[in-house]
Amino acid sequence: MIFASTRTPTDRVTFAEGIFRGLAPDGGLYHPVSHPDLSNVIGDMNAATSFAELAGEVVFALLHDELSRSDAEQITRRAFPFSPAIVSLGPRLQLLELFHGPSCAFKDFGASFLAACMEHFLGARDRRAVILTATSGDTGSAVAQAFHGVHNIEVVILYPSGRVSPLQEKQLTTVGGNVHAVEVHGSFDDCQRMVKEAFVDQRLTSGLSLTSANSINLGRLLPQSFYYLHAAVQMAPARPVFCVPSGNFGNLTAGVLAWKWGMAACRFLATTNANDVVPHYLATGEFAPRPSVPTLSNAMDVGNPSNFERLAALFDHDVTQMRAQIEGASIADADTSATIARYHREQRMFLCPHTATGVLAAERYRDRHTDASADHPILCLATAHPGKFLEVVQEATGEQPPLPPQLAEALARPKVAVPMANQLEPLREFLLDSF
Template sequence: MNFYNINNYKEIINFKQALKIGLGKNQGLFFPSFIPKINLKNINQILDMDFINRSSYLISLFIKDEISLKNLTKIIHKAFNFPLKLINIKNNIFCLELFHGPTLSFKDFGVRFMSQILNYFTEQKKIIILTATSGDTGAAVAHAFYNINNIEVIILYPKNKISVLQEKLFCTLGKNIKTIAIEGNFDDCQKLVKQSFEDTYLRNKVILNSANSINISRLIAQICYYFEAFAKIKKNNRNNVIVSIPCGNFGNLTAGLIAKSMGLPIKKFIAATNSNDTVLRYLKNGIWKPKKTITTLSNAMDVNNPNNWPRILELFKINNWNLNRLSSQSISDNLTEKSIIKLYNKYKYITEPHSAIAYHALSSKIKCQEDFGIFLGTAHPAKFQDYIDKILKIRIKLPIVLTNYIKKENLSYNFPNNFTYFKTFLIKNYI
């Protein structure tokens, strides 16, 4: 299968090239030349497979011309070596917990697959991975690529705008992982990454790539857990599934929409956002007008110019879907906190701000008993220990993966929000 640049339809490349380039000309995102279709009978057969073999098969539909199913299965086995759980919260509302990986975030799925497949295709040439993070991506990228030969990783994040535990997970590794705290917000970090890809001098001197959700490999990997969610559901509920997704850069929603395009019978999606509501406003008035990013409790969703939105528009266009079919809701910090408290007091379920937003949006949209609601649990609540402990008046026990890093030294650089300054750093250290 080939992949084309949404901003330049003439730029058509294979998966290996899209994997290594990350971003196309004119900051264009790569998109599959077609979406593989699976009929309902085959969907049910696929859902009977185990997670590893099913995921290998699904991903092979996009890249089977470039890697054998046998080798792909080995990669998936290394990448997806942790569980995901569907937890019943109440009646017909469930949480799909995606945070049981090594950095306690759903992003472990996409990033670990990317690191393994990129390592498989690497040809002994040094690659520099540039990534912006608003919280969880940084840790997932750092741990997935840590100590992989010929790959250097630089992670940019907004200074003082992520939790201490999030920061400790990826700013303490060293070696081939460099982390930079930027004086600004996530959108500023994202802009610096994009400027680097656009810079002719840098592109001619080094091989740049990005592990953000702009990389097509991450997106394809995320399709797999939507199928796994359905595999855990009784067959008589599979036609009534409503999925609520906490949205920041909208990669998670894009993957879900691709799964639906492939034939997975998802009835409805809810794009749940915090006060950074660019998409919600666009759906209401058709005007794309990002505002200044607002800092919220759900910091990984503090994005006002989401990278993956062009892919969603592309999906709706090629499927001839009406955007009115996409539901969106903006949840305030006050409602987020109330949802966390309600989930604990009423259902004894501990969650964190991002997942709580998805829960609140879902609970307000479930209209009848036939609806089967799933909200995505995207981060472990322990990553927000101080906040959760304070509002619930409990003490969350930290998982070992966090206690191992909490006392380590933060090795981050501190940079102004200035591309020339950042470019000078890249030239000095990598050219």
């Protein structure tokens, strides 16, 4: 499979080249030049097919020019000792739980696969890399866990001061070793801008082998398609509506890729909080980035989603094409909190605030389509364990959700972070001095 920049179609790379470059030299994002039909690969699977088995088959089908079948299977076995799970919420509404990995968030799938791929390619070439990534919450903890202790890789994670939950901050600032946390005095958009500026800064790119672990990285994006494909196999012959809580829109982009490759899906429901740039685009045809505003679902507080560039390219930059497959929804904080409270009251179930935005949007979609066939159930992605958002969930329910052991351990460790202004200059100095 060959990939090209969204801005310069002639800038083409292999998968291995793409994951180490991160961002294209022109500032664009790498995306597939063509979309293979995986219908036959998917058609050979059934409900008994394990997630790691499906992932190995898909990786080999996509990347057989660079990875042998044995390498593909080895990488996916190492990356995925955990799996997604489907649970029922009510009539025609199910939850795809993606929080059973080491950091208890869906981003474990992308980060773990990227770490396994990078270690494989670096080992074969005896190279060293510095990963520079920005996080609005879950990316940082997933990357920290996935890359901790990986040979020949240093990890630098930028996060906005006061804009991530206390537990999220602990998860990314207490790992140590080859993982370095930078606390930026600014927004997530500032962090993301600093990372992008670093990748096109000549002093940095000439002195360091920089790459990113954000969802702009191919190695993060591709594996997120695997759980869509696995869920579709589990739910066959139904063609589900996938409801996707969205911030930087990498998760939704991965779902659209899976659909392009032959996954049976009715359509997608893109859910945001008050940072509703993409729902606004779907409604008006105008893409108008703006400063992010803080909400209860903080990992979705993105005012200029990077992956929109990829998403638009998948639909030939035609809003009419995109509307045919994607519907947008925006959920207010008050409704998010009320949904968390209602599910706890009625089902004794805890929802994280991001998942709650998706669940409410899915319910509203279902209520608007009462005549729809049962062949199109709604599958809402549960993006994080509710224990990662103790304050929000406890405020809504009056109870504290149980903490998985790995989260409890993170809370007990001391925070170590480098404070930094929201400009490229101090970041450049830190990177050149440290590595």
